[in-house]
Amino acid sequence: MKSPSKPVLAAALHRYNDTPQPDFCGLSPAQMHPLLYQPLGPASVVQLRANVPDEVLNQVPFLRLTEAFLQLLQRETPLRLTPLGALPRKYLRELYAHGFLREEGLETGLFTLSREIDSLAITTLHQTTRLAGLARLVRGQLLLTKKGTQLLDPAHRPALWALVLDTFTNRFLWASHDGYPSQTVGQTGWAYSVYLLARFGQQPHPVSFYAAHYQRAFPFVLAEFTDPVYRTPLEQLTHCYGVRTFERGLNWFGLLGPEPQASVLYQPDQPLSASPLLAQLFDVQQAPV
Known part of the structure; x- marks a missing residue:
């Protein structure tokens, strides 16, 4: 039997890459590639909105915490760290x-x-601020x-927001704060999770629903x-x-x-929905239902 020619194979591959796949929740392989490797790039189905007003950015807790930290550094520079290189208690x-992020413990x-x-x-704030080049360590300060x-500068706030998000998603290692065996789960394909939340988040769905997708x-x-x-591999993945x-x-x-409630966000049956902020910060191109 004669093998397909290279042009025929190329055409078949092209059709596959452009065909929406159920496993990708309606996205094609060609759409998934930039979503993975250039999550907010021009070819991605998830984009940061331009010219986001201050009243929207004011609702982003980690951005507000970063701004508070930078203002603290501006006031206290140089800020002497503890002998272990941590921020002092005060x-x-x-x-x-400030109350931007509350923690259960x-x-x-x-x-x-x-x-x-x-x-x-x-701890994450300290790391991301330095990774982003917003602060630097010099002889313990x-x-x-x-x-x-x-x-x-308030005029550069959108640029700060973009940098904070990029640093958190692409440079800071999410696995550094837990003991799960995987170094990649969650952070790999984080923009796909934004896509899923935008697609399904109008109604509450449990964590297990998103983990399965x-x-x-x-x-x-x-x-x-x-x-x-203690748990099956799928249960461990869902918790992670x-x-x-x-x-x-x-x-x-x-x-x-x-x-x-942050204390239960990892529970498989915890229902989650999208906040209005998601659509105000991200432009998400949805595949046909």
């Missing part, structure tokens, strides 16, 4: 007191905010950079959960995905609503 409490009194590691949000000073799109991630002692994507991810950017 600054931790000042940042947390601190709110319930399970522990007090004595060290930087007591707050995952502030944290200094606001020229870039940080420039982006504190994620697993269908990226079936290889299931193989990273190999310890069946819920923690990283929702509890410590999209929730920190105000994309979940209304007022989700």
Whole structure:
């Protein structure tokens, strides 16, 4: 039997790449590629909206926390860190007191905010601020950079928002704050999760619903959960995905609503919906239903 010619194979591959796939929730492979590798690029179905007004950006908790930190650094520069390289207690409490991000252990009194590691949000903030080049460490002191000073200008706020999001999603390692075996779940394809939330988030759906869609799109991630002692691989994936994507991810950017309880965002049966902020921050091109 004669093998198909190269032009025939190329045409078949082209048709496949342009065909919506059920496993990609209606997106084609050609649409998934930029969503993975250039999540907010010009070819992606998820785009950041331009010229977002201040009243919208004011609702982004992690952006507000970053701005508060930069203002603190501007006031205190140089800010001397502890011998372990962490923020001193008084600054931790000042940042947390803004109330932009609440954490269950601190709110319930399970522990007090004595060290930087007591707050995952502030630990992440410290790391992302330096990764973004907004602050730098010099001989045990944290200094606001020229870039940080420039982006504190209200006229540059949209650029700061874009930088904070890019740093959090592409440079900061989401797996650094948990003990799950996978280094990639949640962060790989994070923009696909935004797509899913925009597509289905008008009605409440449980974490397991979104995790199942994620697993269908990226079936290889299931193989990273190999310890069946407490849960099945799918259950482990669902918990990991819920923690990283929702509890410590999209929730920190105000994309979940209304007022989700952070303590249960990783639970498989926890219903989630999209906040109005998602559509105000992102332009998401939806595939046909």
